[in-house]
Amino acid sequence: MCSGCRPAPGRRRTVPESRPVQRRPLLDWRAVAVQRTLVLVKPDGVQRALIGEVIMRFERRGLHLVGLKLIRVERAVAERHYAEHAAKPFFAGLVDFITAAPVVAMVWEGPDAVAMVRTMMGATNPAAAAPGTIRGDHAVSIGTNVVHGSDSPERAAEELALFFEPAELVDWESSSARWLE
Numbered sequence: 001m002c003s004g005c006r007p008a009p010g011r012r013r014t015v016p017e018s019r020p021v022q023r024r025p026l027l028d029w030r031a032v033a034v035q036r037t038l039v040l041v042k043p044d045g046v047q048r049a050l051i052g053e054v055i056m057r058f059e060r061r062g063l064h065l066v067g068l069k070l071i072r073v074e075r076a077v078a079e080r081h082y083a084e085h086a087a088k089p090f091f092a093g094l095v096d097f098i099t100a101a102p103v104v105a106m107v108w109e110g111p112d113a114v115a116m117v118r119t120m121m122g123a124t125n126p127a128a129a130a131p132g133t134i135r136g137d138h139a140v141s142i143g144t145n146v147v148h149g150s151d152s153p154e155r156a157a158e159e160l161a162l163f164f165e166p167a168e169l170v171d172w173e174s175s176s177a178r179w180l181e
């Protein structure tokens, strides 16, 4: 230290008081509802080795993974899951399809996660799905459209309960969370 920089004898250097850092997000997305939504990589997606592709999209987007498993969907579960379509001509085929081979079931969390996932999936009929969406990039047929996503917060709650035990969902904090606020 230079002699001129020394505090005068008898005077103590004053150190600025340390203050807690105020973290204020640029955009307070807590004003938007944080939701959980069910995503299935359907049997065609698993067979076509698209599991990683689907996970990557949600992970890179910034959604938060709280549940993940590879399962065979039991017929009774499939019938409950697609109960809204029970009267439709494609119902039997839909249940056959979703129970024919393993699926990957996931729960993703984030602000407006239900709508965000649906937007990223693209339209039900891949012919109408925008390029850049999962179906728009990876599917050509309405029957084999790679992914399922809950279509409302109410359905998401029902579907989470149908596919996951509470203990299978993991509460954890990602170290990148503050960079997504």
Ligand code: RTP
Pocket (backbone or CB within 6 Å): 085, 090, 094, 123, 124, 142, 143, 144, 145, 147, 148, 149, 150, 151
């Ligand atoms: P998902 O439930 O699988 O996420 O699909 P989604 O909401 O986009 O479409 P939804 O109307 O719930 O239909 C469920 C699945 O049934 C098949 N589907 N086939 N042949 C047909 O007209 C027809 N319509 C629907 C699709 O595989 C759709 O994903």
Ligand code: MG
Pocket (backbone or CB within 6 Å): 151
């Ligand atoms: Mg649906």
